Amino acid sequence: MARYIGPVCRLCRRERTKLFLKGERCYSMKCPVSEAVTDRHSRAYPPGEHGRDRMRQGSxxxxxxxxxxxxxxxxxxxxxxxxxxxxxxxxxxxxxxxxxxxxxxxRLDNVAFRAVWGASRAQARQLVRHGHVLVNGKRVTIPSYRVRVGDVVALTQKAKELYVVRRNLDTVDRPLPPWLEASADRFQVTVASLPKREHIDxxxxxxxxxxxxxx
Known part of the structure; x- marks a missing residue:
């Protein structure tokens, strides 16, 4: 399955905005497009040898x-x-x-991300690819699998014990969207409705x- 495996910070620099592709790093001063970085060390311009020259207004x-x-x-x-x-x-x-x-x-990898099992969509995608996510009790390893209203998405017993998953649930401050309903332990979510535009941030x-x- 094809996927981008190159450096992701350069993608944020190319779009000149935070895309939050790298989890905790995106909230730290290590982020090259962070507003907290001083002007002298900021790299909030497109990557490449001529990146600074490509900051002019486009069509x-x-x-x-x-x-x-x-x-x-x-x-x-x-x-x-x-x-x-x-x-x-x-x-x-x-x-x-x-x-x-x-x-x-x-998408299943996005649902795992919204459920805060992964700090980033890439991490959530890895959980799906490694067989840690169940849909209606069945293991699904296809990140692009599209869930439907009423589907129950849960973690396997092994995934519930993973340190990275527990740490994300404890530390990542990301609200659950209204179209998802989480169980008490947050290891399971139900697709309650289709996402509306105002629910996509x-x-x-x-x-x-x-x-x-x-x-």
């Missing part, structure tokens, strides 16, 4: 492209899969951009993505 197409790339990188989806999701979203009734974000939110302007793919 309308560039804004649309950057918004699409930002959404892809936040959710860890490559171009072909993202384009297929958009094609499916455009065929569904409703607003295409909201349908696209809803499909991304219902990612800084994505989906209308620009629709305009890009509609050309």
């Amino acid at each position: 309308e197409y560039l804004a649309q492209l950057r918004e699409k790339q930002k959404a892809r990188r936040i959710y860890g989806v490559l171009e072909r899969q993202f384009r297929n999701l958009y094609a499916e979203a455009s065929r569904q009734p409703g607003i295409t951009g909201e349908n696209l974000l809803r499909f991304l939110e219902l 990612e800084p994505v302007r989906e209308q620009l993505i629709v305009e890009l793919y509609s050309k």
